[in-house]
Structures are given as C-alpha cells and as structure tokens.
Amino acid sequence: MPKIMSLDELKALRDNVKNKVDLRIKGENVDKMVVVRVAMATCGIAAGAREIMNTFADMVREHDLDYVMITQSGCMGYCYAEPTVEVTLPGQEPVVYGHVTKEKAKEILEKHIQGGEMVDGIIPVAHKSLDE
C-alpha cells in the first residue's frame, strides 16, 4: 500500500472504499431510502428473482444512486406473478410489480425510482396486512 500523502489522496481513497460500508449506512437510514424488495422465496428464485436482484444492484451501482437500498423478502404471495418486486418511496405506500424482467427492472428504476412515476405491471393490492 503506497502511503497517503495528502488530505485529497485520503478523500480519494475514502470514495474508493466507501462501498464497503455503504450497505450498512443505508440500513441505518432506511427511513429516507427508496427500498427495492425482491421476493426471494423458492417460487421467486425459480422464476429468476436472483438475476433481477443483481440487475437492480448493478444499475444502482452504475448510476451511483446512494438513496436506493436493495433487499430481499420472503414469498409475498403472488407466486403466479414471480419475479415480484416491491418498491417503497420514502413516506409512500409500497407498490408491487409482477412478472419483472430485466427490461422491466430498467423501466422501474428510470421512471418510478428516479422519476417518481409508476409504470405498468403493478399488482393491485387485494389484501390488508395485519398491522393496518
């Protein structure tokens, strides 16, 4: 490791290694994050959820979207529409997309997450969760 010779070099190194703790900082500030939750139960994984999750992760890294947190959930119950992805903007109700493909993932990221505009493919909420 070459020695750090100035504050600027230190800052450059910090920006370089920031992603090591990024995920943890996002977790700390989860209330202010856009949360993308990919259903990763057996049904989801079989339908390619892991690939969708990686697609989201790649896109977030590529565009350096430090306000987006990608995580996973168990089965959301929409096994007929896997892979499913739940998107929650801060302070808003969660929205679930079904039959998400790589292309759809890109659209969700660009229009919904970055633009705040919902796109086609939303599964209408037909249930109430217990804590409501």
Next chain:
Amino acid sequence: MSKYNMHILVCGGTGCLSSQSNLIVENLERYIKEANMENQVQVLKTGCFGFCEKGPIVKILPDNTFYVQVKPEDVEELVKEHVIKGRRVDRLLYQDPTTSEHVEDSKHMDFYKKQQRVALRNCGFIDPDNIEEYIARDGYAALGMALSMSTQEVIDEVKKSGLRGRGGGGFPTGLKWEFASKNAADQKYVVCNADEGDPGAFMDRSILEGDPHSIVEAMAICGYAIGATKGLVYIRAEYPLAVNRLQTAIRSAREYGLLGKNILGTDFEFDIEIKFGAGAFVCGEETALIHSMEGMRGEPTTKPPFPAASGYWGKPTNVNNVETLANIPVIFLKGADWFASIGTEKSKGTKVFALAGKINNVGLIEVPMGTTLREVIYDIGGGIKDGKKFKAVQTGGPSGGCLTEEDLDTPIDFDNLIAKGSMMGSGGMIVMDEDDCMPAVAKFYLEFTEEESCGKCTPCRIGTKRLSEILSKIVSGKGTEEDLEILKELSQVIRDTALCGLGQTAPNPVLSTLNKFEDEYIAHVREKRCPAGQCSALLQYKITDKCIGCTACARVCPVNAITGAVKAKHTIDQEKCIKCGACMEKCKFKAIVKE
C-alpha cells in the same frame, strides 16, 4: 467493485467471543460458501453492539435484522432461511419483554431508541481490523483537517466543543491540551489512559476493541496540537483482544502513512507505542500511570507539578482517557458547535455507561448528557431483573456513591452527580434491588480499595483497612452505634488527607450509603437485623408449623443442627447453624423461613 447485497455483522467483542462468536463466523462463511453466495453476502466481525445481555449478536443489513443469543448450531437455519429465502428466523429475534413480541429490527428496540452513539459510532458497525472500513467512515479526515489548521485553532476547537474528561475527573480537555502546548520542551508526550479499573466498567475496552483507529487518530491530533511526536497507550495486559486490535490498527496506520514521518504530506511526525500495565487500580491516576510507564512502582505523587508541566520522564505530557479521545475526531468532522449542542449547559456531548447488576439489559449504552437515570434504567436498561423493586445505583465505581429512587429524575451530568453525593467516574452503573444490603455494598467497595491502595500514604493504606474492618463488624452483627460515628469521622479524615484521588474518594461509598440508608446501618447495629435479608450472620433460619417431619432438612444439614422425630416438627439449633440455607432449598413444604 464489491457486489455484496447483504452484510452479516457478528459481534467480536470479548463478551460475545467468549460465547463462541468466532465459531458463528466460521459457520456462516461455510454455509454461505455452500450456497455459492460468497460473492453476494459478506460476513464481518465487528466490535461490541452494547447489548451484551443477549449476546452473541448477529445483525443482518441492510434490513437491520437483529438476532440475539445465536449459537453456532443456529447458523445453518439462519443461512437457509434468512440469507437464501429472505425469511426472518423468529425464534432468534429479540423479544420485547413487555409485549412479548419479536422485534424485527434494531431500530425498534427500546434499548437503542434513546441512545445517541458518538464515541461508540463505529462499534458494531465496522470491522476494527480493517483500516479501509474506518477510512470509509471518514476516518483520518479529522486528522487531515487538524493538520491544515494552526495548533492554537485545533486547541480552540476542542475548547469550544466543551468536551470534558471522560475518565472521571471531568476536566475540560481543551484546557488540558492548552497547558501542555504552552510548556516548551524538546520532547512532549501524548498518553492514552486505557487502564480501566472500575469494577463493572468496560467502555474503554469496547472502544479499543471496536474502533481502535479512532484512538490512533485522536492521539495524532492531540500530538499535533501540543507539539508531541510520541504517543503512548497505557493499557492493562488483561485486555488481550483490545491490545491485539490496537496493535493491528497502529501497524496499518503506519503502512498507510498515517503514523510516522510526514503524515499526509506535512512536516508532522507522530508514532504510538503500547505500554502494558499489570492491572492496578491506582495506575489509572495519571501520576501513578506515568511512574508505572517509567518502570517504577505505580505510586502517585502530589500535584503540582501536573503532567502537563512535568510528566513522562519529566517532559510535558498530556494524559487523556480512551472515551475522551474517541470523541475528538467527531468534533472536527461535525464541528465543535454540533458537539456543544448536545448535552447540558456545563456537560457537553454524550456519555457511555456500562450497565451492570440487577438490570434486565446488561450492556454498554451511550446517551446525551442530561438524560435522566429513569430513562437509562427503565427505558434503555429495561428495568429491574425479576420484577423486583429498584433500590439504588452506584455510579463512579468504588470512588462514587449511590443514587436512590428520589434521584431517578435528575438529569445525569458531571455537576449534578457531584451535587447528589456521587460522581460520574468512568461511567460504570451498578444497579441494586431490594435484596441488596447497603452496608454490605459499602463493604464490598472498601475491600476493593483496601486491596488496591498502593500503600504510599497512611490515610489510605491504614484508613481503608480500618473502614473495611468496621464494616465487616457491622455486617456480622457485632457493630455498635459508636462504630457509625467512627465511620463518619474516619471517612472525613481520609477524604481530607489522602494523597491521591484513589484515597480521597475511597470513603465515598461509605458516606453516601450512610447518608441515604442510615436506617439500614442502625438496624444492623441496634437490632442486629439486616433489612435486605442478605447478611447471613444476622439471619436465622426457622422451621414453621408447616413442617410435617419428613426429615429431609435434617439429612441435608452439613452440621447436624436440625433435630426432631419423624413426622414431628423439627427445630434448628441456632448455635450450631452455619446459615448455609441448604435446608430451606431442600424443604418441599416451604416450612423453613429466613428472617
């Protein structure tokens, strides 16, 4: 570029390590590898999360799932359910004691809600052995900022923050730095006092274990401010993990050019050496500490001269405690004004407390100064164990005093605690319930100071011995009312005449318990009765009419003090009874009582 989308943090503090957290890490890595997910899931060993009561702790991010009391054999299920399928393992989640519900993430735990972690900011968050994780959290940026300021500006910033020494005295840190900086010398020293001796306090150890770089960085900033090129950490050898992590930190800081010559391209030179202590309480006193580092007996000397004028090898030396130093980098990163906005008028910032004793959530917490005792004990600490009644809390360890129910709503800060007859000390809080006998508590602390007294001055060497003898007499039922007067008088004399802080504060536990629980002392000497039912010499075991004469108690009694015919009520010969309590435990009919 890391592709991890899940971080699993496992507590690697001394407490959790002793409950096999190392094996948990190994198992996690093995099962994750088996699932071919080692490129997506990162396993990290961090410092202490503070929730030692329920260790070992495993925290999963980014969803903040907080698993408690995880065993190595739970790991397979944890990986298969949570990591692979995204389903939380309910049985390992923390259960809220009042609602009995599982708490999914740490943000909703009462233990963390009222805490504000400044000194502990990186504990349980980063891998302490990896300097890049510290740098990713703006590590060493404060040093960079300080090096671009003049030394007086650095000192002024610390003064403005209002930071006061966290080791016990509460002396303004900036002022201390200024004294050392103004004394010209060819060599000066920065000393980190990591000789944490209070029974029950472990914040300094946890900071060194969880975030050693913050201490390295703060010492370098201090070195720059006072004009020292050499730093020394005085740490007890009984903290092997802290020593190990600190050594790693110093080594990597040297590799990255953050210690040594021309730090960050400036003329500033600084390096750190570790000095081991043998674990003597008195060596936490700065003059004794310096003598111990010089290879002499760990005995204090009178001040002045203060170390700032003549310390290590007679050179100007600045001694700061670990927790004090841990606050320094944050003061530069977030500004002195930010720091001064936390806390009370004269006590700024936060304070770490080690909760121990009869409290539900034993652990390490950090709260803003001015938080009340009630919030600490009931909201964060989860109240008293087994639903018993709160009696008192000892703050400041053997040098402090006890606070009682009437003090529960007092905001905790340096000055309020002194006004209440106790002190902040290093932040140990031993919680006591209705079963604790206060004269016995005082005796415990006096036995500690008696043993730890270095013996240099008479008031401390002989005075603490006499105090502990009188207290032994009282708890064994042989005390007189005259003894209580002698206790008070002797305590005052020791307070006024002992050489150093250890002796001067040693009578505090006696004086404060006498002041707040005088009735208990009187019950011991006048009625030969222990109201808390703890002093075995004053107890009598008696057999009531519930006895059916089964002879179980007579058979278990080790001294044959119980006699009686079969199927007839038995009796205990009080002369022979050694009060071991075996009979009471054995009796199936609750016929034996203790009074």
